[in-house]
Amino acid sequence: MTATAQTIHQGIQEYGVADSLAGAGALSDVERAQRFGAFVAEYRDRALRLAWRLLGGNDAAAEDVVQEALIRGFRALGSFRGDAALSTWFYRILVREVRRHQRWASVRARWNGIATGDEADPAPGGSPDVLLRERIAKAMEKLPRGQREVFVMVHLEAFTVVQAAEALGKSPGTVKSHLHRALVALRNELADLREGAPS
Amino acid sequence: MSRNEERSELSAEERDFVARLREGYKPEPLSGARATAFHARLEERFENSRPSRGWFPLGVMVASCAALALALLASPGTDPVTRLPSVTPPAEPQVVASAETPAEPAAEPSESESSGEGLLEYAMLDDDMDEGAGYLPDDYEALTGLLYDDGTEDADAES
Numbered sequence: 461m462t463a464t465a466q467t468i469h470q471g472i473q474e475y476g477v478a479d480s481l482a483g484a485g486a487l488s489d490v491e492r493a494q495r496f497g498a499f500v501a502e503y504r505d506r507a508l509r510l511a512w513r514l515l516g517g518n519d520a521a522a523e524d525v526v527q528e529a530l531i532r533g534f535r536a537l538g539s540f541r542g543d544a545a546l547s548t549w550f551y552r553i554l555v556r557e558v559r560r561h562q563r564w565a566s567v568r569a570r571w572n573g574i575a576t577g578d579e580a581d582p583a584p585g586g587s588p589d590v591l592l593r594e595r596i597a598k599a600m601e602k603l604p605r606g607q608r609e610v611f612v613m614v615h616l617e618a619f620t621v622v623q624a625a626e627a628l629g630k631s632p633g634t635v636k637s638h639l640h641r642a643l644v645a646l647r648n649e650l651a652d653l654r655e656g657a658p659s
Numbered sequence: 660m661s662r663n664e665e666r667s668e669l670s671a672e673e674r675d676f677v678a679r680l681r682e683g684y685k686p687e688p689l690s691g692a693r694a695t696a697f698h699a700r701l702e703e704r705f706e707n708s709r710p711s712r713g714w715f716p717l718g719v720m721v722a723s724c725a726a727l728a729l730a731l732l733a734s735p736g737t738d739p740v741t742r743l744p745s746v747t748p749p750a751e752p753q754v755v756a757s758a759e760t761p762a763e764p765a766a767e768p769s770e771s772e773s774s775g776e777g778l779l780e781y782a783m784l785d786d787d788m789d790e791g792a793g794y795l796p797d798d799y800e801a802l803t804g805l806l807y808d809d810g811t812e813d814a815d816a817e818s
Contacts, residue, residue, distance in 0.1 A: 496705055500698075505689065512686040519686065519693075527701045531708045589683070596684040615677045616684065643673060646680065653679050654672065 499534050503547070506617065507554050513612045514558045517597045525561050529554040544626065551619075551627040555609065562605075599649040607642035610635045615643075 507529065511522035533550045540549060600608050606628075613624040614635070621639075625632045647654060669677065689697060 493702075493705075500701065508689055509686055513684060517684070517686070522686065523697055523700075527697075527704055530701065531705055534705075535708065592683040596680055600684070616681050643669075643677075647673075647676060650676075650680075653683075654676050 496530075496534050499537070500530055503530065503533075503550055507551070510551065510612065510617050511554060511558055513600075513616055514555070514609060515561070516601055517593060521561060521565070525557045526554065529557040532557070545623070548623050548626045551613075551623075552629070555627055559605075595650065599646055602649065603642055603645055606630070606634075607638045607645070610638040611642035611646070614639055 504526065507526045508522055511525045511529075512519065515521045515525065529550070533553045536553070540546060600612070603611065609628055610624055610630075613619040613627065614621060619627065621632050621635050624630075625635045628635065630638075
């Protein structure tokens, strides 16, 4: 646990979850806002990157999901007892919010009779970087959800297998199995990106 | 298991491939106007998320339901049970044993779920986050109970 996270955690424990949730006790609005600000500063950037990669490169969806996860995480902070890493605990909330978003996006799309899924934000022009990003996003989209999640967390976001397993609610063995299958599938789908392949 | 051990499971060529994906598939940094808008929206949502405000309509709804139930029960000469519409018990679900690995949960609703009720049921499904419930620290169990009390805890059907 980082020093910042520990400070937040200790502060919330000191005042108690009821006070922190309702804002009716020792925590003033200012203190509450300050602690929330520290919580956001701790997780914002990595959470945005993770959500963006899980949501197929959709900026707006990633920002929406991260905001919801930050608020839910902060509200639930008082129930955190320290027997797991606070960061992993938060990312578990984030992954759940990503899944929730995807499920509702799918329902909305089906209801409206349009194509499903989160589309990447349209980028101006067609630079090689943008085209590559779109290709990778489409290849990721083809992976089963479980494989996509573990690949993004472990290989793109540098979570350990154990951290990813805890955040996703899977066993480490399942995570490793998903990692292997995802890598094989992506290497086939994006064969030209492999070393020595003609660009 | 250290991170080095995990990475050593990849060949040099695989590590290079993964590095290309990592560099090629990342968002633009949040800066300038986007960051300002992000924080303004977050602050607004944070203020609106206060439970004291959120619980008020729920409390009103619960109180209304309770009052309605009491009124029904207190009506003289009536049997509240007979007022209920008849409900046809659902058919017993057919359980088909299969030796194959179960498929991963569908990412989208099926055609049969396209009706309004089907879509709603699909949207309310819990996901498979608790496949490793016995494995996870208590904090995760507490989190699930606190935040997601919809009660359905599907087993992980992934391979």
